[in-house]
Amino acid sequence: MRFSRSLIPTLKETPAEAEVASHRLLLRAGFIRKLTAGIYTYLPLGLAAIRKVENIVREEMNRAGAQELLMPMVQPADLWHETGRYDKYGPELLRFVDRHDRESCLGPTHEEVITDLVRREIRSYRDLPQNLYQIQTKFRDEIRPRFGLMRGREFIMKDAYSFDADDAAANESYRIMFEAYKQIFTRCGLDFRPVEADSGSIGGSFSHEFMVLADTGEDTLVICSSCDYAANSEKAAVAAPKPEDSPLLEIEKVETPGKRKVPVVCEFLGIKPQELVKTMVFDADGEAVAVLVRGDREVQEVKLKNLLGAADVEMLDDKAVFDATGVPIGYLGPVGIKIKLVVDNEVAAMRNFVTGGNEKNYHMKNVNIRRDFEFAEVADLRQITDSDPCPMCGAKLSVKEGIEVGHVFKLGTGYSTAMKAVFQDKDGKDNPVVMGCYGIGVSRIVAAAIEQNHDENGIVFPMPLAPMQVVLLNLGLKDTQITETAEALYKELQGKGVDVLFDDRDERPGSKFKDADLLGIPLRVTVGKSLTKNGVVELRHRIDGVVEEIQPEQVTVRILHLIKTAMINS
Ligand code: ATP
Ligand code: MG
DSSP: OBGGGSOOOOOSSOOTTOOSHHHHHHHHTTSEEEEETTEEEEOHHHHHHHHHHHHHHHHHHHHTTOEEOOOOSEEEHHHHHHHTHHHHSOTTSOEEEOTTOOEEEEOSOOHHHHHHHHHHHOOBGGGOOEEEEEEEEEEOOOSSOBTTTTBOSEEEEEEEEEEESSHHHHHHHHHHHHHHHHHHHHHTTOOEEEEEOOOGGGOOSEEEEEEEEOTTOSEEEEEESSSSOEEETTTOOOOOOOOOOOOOOOOEEEEOTTOOSHHHHHHHHTOOGGGBEEEEEEEETTEEEEEEEETTOOBOHHHHHHHHTOSOEEEOOHHHHHHHHSSOTTOOOSTTOOSEEEEEHHHHTOOSEEEEOSSTTEEEEEEOTTTSOOOSEEEOOBOOOTTSBOTTTOOBEEEEEEEEEEEEEEEETHHHHHTTOEEEOTTSOEEEOEEEEEEEEHHHHHHHHHHHSEETTEEOOOGGGOSOSEEEEEOOTTOHHHHHHHHHHHHHHHHTTOOEEEEOOSOOHHHHHHHHHHHTOSEEEEESHHHHHHSOEEEEETTTOOEEEEOHHHHHHHHHHHHHHHHHHO
16 A cells, blocks of 8 residues: 555554553554444454454364354344343343334344344254354443453454354364464464453353463453463462461450541551451442451452352442432441451451451450351452462462453353253254354454554554555655656565565655654555665564665565464464
8 A cells, every 4th residue: 555645643642541552543643533432443454453453363264164154233122131131241241222112222233133043943853063253343332442452342353153063062162263363363463372261241151361461451461470371360260378276365346536647546556457357348239248368369340249249249349338328438347247248268267367447436445256247258369379379280370460362161051041942952852052142342353463563653564454555755856766666566575475665755855754663564665765876775673673775676575484383473
């Protein structure tokens, strides 16, 4: 494509609203523009990068035996009622009524639609297995859309669904998808890890997420230094410690005027945060629930959500805590608390701890579980840390941030039973099909790749995802030899199937160089004064700035070689 005739609105300034590198650079490089919160237009180069991801995904899905189809984005509520998810999915599901008052929703995922298709079309064990996928726009009314393409409300996903006759066959389908995913993310040139994961609102029996390692990731992963255990911290179990055996001391109310935060209370009472227990209050589908964790710990909300069987849990703000408990924030404790109380298993092993006194300006000392307060349940509710041992082998864990780019689920028969998707087995008996589902965040991958590959000058695309493989600069628009050579190279490279952005604009060399760096195109060919002086052009590698001087007639061969190597190595 010719730069002079393309819509590539690069920006010099950093857009104020962008908090992370990929968001900033996608805007600055003119890849995306925001229409409204979490909804973006993909401009030509942005779309070109997305197409690169799609092509890799499509090739590997087809290779793994999956078949592409395309399902509707608008889905009737009736289907979602069959699985109970119309009510359970929560406000991320965008619901609306049409002119005939029929309730519908925009597809955030397609288990219901595909299961409906399969129950109509699959009759016998002979029709199985099947694996069907699509690459399509999804809509999720995310509460906090942010970071550009990372967490949109509208985004592009590849979703695949497998259907098998029995559990063993379904596990094999899962394994094949797992391997295909490793291949996809490797080919994309990403540094990633598969981790054990929570199944979330999709449900099912087990699942793995594929995480791109990056500091800006919204997910926390734990990775064992010794065995191959790796898990999302939402899923990673923390073992209960042995109960302390010190004698129970007499409970005591102490005045702590104005002392509300953990460090302040600890300093005032001369104790460590490990001797204090925090009482945190969450809203679980409209019910206020208190959670006890040690003073230096955090509640893992997904563990809490799973324990309570809630669709959604969210920490209450100060006022809501007061409304629910009658106690001002900072002084809440379990003794005499009026709302449902659940206890982290670490707290259940503690003796003689400090808690809020359930009265302004008071705390309690020597509080003990069972003797001093009732509770609904004890469970593993806290966020794992790198001081916790690996749940598998006990070795040291490291904690890392990651961006979830893919998620594979073994679903089992939950959807097929609810929607009566059955097939006849060899004996003529009806059985529910055994399902799996497999998602990839296609548009998110572009953002994740940029998080992992950028420098102070812009994006540094890995070759397989680069929207253009080569940027060709004409630095002598008024010089016939330079212009003719540049034009000829453009045609030659295009003729060989290379994706070339030809910068034929009437701009200063400096701004052409800046844009080339910003766009992150892996190879830059400059045709300028060196041609008229020494008969050479410059080939520069974006990744390390290394420059090769070569004769124009050798450029295409060299570039084809570099592209081929970059594609195989990734
Ligand atoms: P997350 O935990 O990040 O919200 P999820 O668990 O809801 O993701 P899945 O239902 O597993 O996501 O969807 C499959 C894939 O779609 C995810 O692995 C992710 O890469 C992508 N994805 C999910 N939500 C978004 C979003 N709001 N914007 C962009 N991509 C998304
Ligand atoms: Mg997920």
